[in-house]
């Protein structure tokens with residue numbers, strides 16, 4: 001897991017990261033989101049031990065990065081946004097080179113290379129030259145390289161930039177698979193909408209500070225406050241209005257089309273479940289009932305607007 005507490009990083013005249021705390025557990029994919037200059041790269045570089053923090057605690061899979069940097073480096077791997085690649089090597093040769101640099105014995109290397117290629121779905125390009133790969137395939141080859149030492153913790157900088165929609169779906173599936181293997185993944189990105197699909201949690205930074213963090217749903221609830229319930233009924237519209245208006249969590253009801261109603265709702269999940277039970281109990285035939293999901297894009301704008309702390 002990644003455990004960061006009170007991290008501060010100063011450059012000469014700039015405090016790039018202020019007292020940042022972050023917790024990402026095994027099996028979690030956390031999106032580190034923020035506008036240009038928010039401090040994401042600086043935070044990632046400090047977590048990786050590439051920059052000496054002014055102060056703060058950094059633990060990776062239980063290893064203290066500041067006290068045992070060599071051991072911490074063994075559990076973490078990093079994929080930068082524009083990694084250098086060796087165009088004149090075949091894909092397997094490129095990976096074999098890195099397996100060698102991690103001191104993986106020669107006999108074990110083919111198995112390790114194949115496992116990494118298989119994880120990212122690039123086995124069929126194993127014997128192709130790196131130069132012939134598309135941008136998305138290069139990203140996958142780089143991710144395969146990052147997975148060579150079988151790291152417990154993965155830090156990915158903008159992994160989906162320049163990747164087409166098909167490639168992003170692949171990346172999503174790869175990340176899900178890594179999470180299901182218990183890896184801890186921290187991704188920085190500007191592509192907010194996609195992060196909702198990739199991530200189980202988000203950490204939103206602005207001007208060096210963590211503005212809000214937690215599971216996507218918890219952050220959404222915290223930032224957006226009242227949600228909107230979308231209720232579709234087969235019949236019983238008048239009864240629906242009566243029941244909704246009597247519910248203390250609801251502040252109004254609006255018919256958006258023949259059968260669908262939107263209800264601004266302040267209640268929690270328990271209260272919403274109670275409202276659903278009341279509707280059904282009053283004879284309203286409910287076809288669907290749920291909260292409208294806001295994308296991270298909207299969340300991000302609201303965080304910026306509200307300056308939560």
Ligand SMILES: Nc1ncnc2c1ncn2[C@@H]1O[C@H](COP(=O)(O)OP(=O)(O)OP(=O)(O)O)[C@@H](O)[C@H]1O
Pocket residue numbers: 011012014015016034035036037038039040041042043
């Ligand atoms: N080497 C450096 N020396 C001095 N200041 C720096 C240095 N690197 C970054 N900064 C400053 O630190 C702050 C955070 O920068 P950082 O690159 O960490 O942000 P970021 O969120 O990764 O931005 P981007 O999304 O544009 O990559 C910015 O104000 C930046 O100007």
